[in-house]
Amino acid sequence: MIALFGIVLMAACDNDDGPNLSRAERALVGCWQVVEYHNIYLQEPVNGIQVLVFKPDRTESFYQDGQLIYETQFWAKPEKDYDGYYLYHSPNDDYSKSTYSCSFKIDGNQLTIYESGCFNVSQTVYRRIPSLDEADPEVVAYHYEDHPTTLEGVWHLTKAFYSFGGSKEFPAGDVTVYFNPNQTIHVAYKAETKETMPFLDSGSYSYKIIKTETDEHDGTTHTTIDINGRQCTYWFKDDMMTLDFGMAYDAPGYFFKKLKFNDQ
Numbered sequence: 001m002i003a004l005f006g007i008v009l010m011a012a013c014d015n016d017d018g019p020n021l022s023r024a025e026r027a028l029v030g031c032w033q034v035v036e037y038h039n040i041y042l043q044e045p046v047n048g049i050q051v052l053v054f055k056p057d058r059t060e061s062f063y064q065d066g067q068l069i070y071e072t073q074f075w076a077k078p079e080k081d082y083d084g085y086y087l088y089h090s091p092n093d094d095y096s097k098s099t100y101s102c103s104f105k106i107d108g109n110q111l112t113i114y115e116s117g118c119f120n121v122s123q124t125v126y127r128r129i130p131s132l133d134e135a136d137p138e139v140v141a142y143h144y145e146d147h148p149t150t151l152e153g154v155w156h157l158t159k160a161f162y163s164f165g166g167s168k169e170f171p172a173g174d175v176t177v178y179f180n181p182n183q184t185i186h187v188a189y190k191a192e193t194k195e196t197m198p199f200l201d202s203g204s205y206s207y208k209i210i211k212t213e214t215d216e217h218d219g220t221t222h223t224t225i226d227i228n229g230r231q232c233t234y235w236f237k238d239d240m241m242t243l244d245f246g247m248a249y250d251a252p253g254y255f256f257k258k259l260k261f262n263d264q
Helices: 023-028
Strands: 030-038 050-054 059-064 067-073 075-078 085-088 101-107 110-116 121-129 153-161 167-169 175-179 184-189 203-214 221-227 230-237 240-244 253-258
Touching: 023 075, 023 101
Parallel strands: none
Antiparallel strands: 030 050, 030 121, 050 059, 059 067, 075 085, 085 101, 101 110, 110 121, 153 167, 153 175, 153 253, 175 184, 184 203, 203 221, 221 230, 230 240, 240 253
8 A cells, every 4th residue: 555645546547347348448548657758768766656547438547656647438440451450539530631540469467558639649558456555665766777878868067066166066966957869859847947047048959079089098988069059068977967067167067877778
């Protein structure tokens, strides 16, 4: 039994077949916890304990950290030319005439939901759980790579050095930076940190590699990149990445840890 935000959840997930549900819809009935989330480029951290509940009366409920966020209804219809099903929230929807679509596949105790829109494609992986109170809190725990060697991936800002302004440390997840394979960067802040903007402003940037050099003294590789017209250098050491905008000349420097996911 898990107490989340002061609420003790005891609700079980009903797996009874509904008389008016299709075979695919009956397969959805139950409790599903988010265990992975992928955007178009990268896997991202799971934001809290998220659970979808499908009931035989066609009710679909979404819980975030034990709180009911929304309820709607659901229908499943076969995808044309694909081995999967569309997930509808109104029987009159027609994704063939829309820029948005939502589909799903079930493989044993794993449910994968795919969402596609004008500017975003996402994939959310769920694991079937017996009940809301048996959601696994370990899913949302942060894990980091011991010895990161590549820039692409998801990073947490752990410390910033501001020269005369001193240094400041940051709680895990306050500032998340995504270095995407298409040489773009996305910066995301938690709400309480967004006003201070300790790193680049939140949003997306492009970057390109300028040069790579190896320090003849310790063998550390330093790579200079250009982020929207501003040059900085990064290197990996002591399980972290340093992103240096010129600390030797009183410019800021930033220290990051790289997130490690379940499949790594």
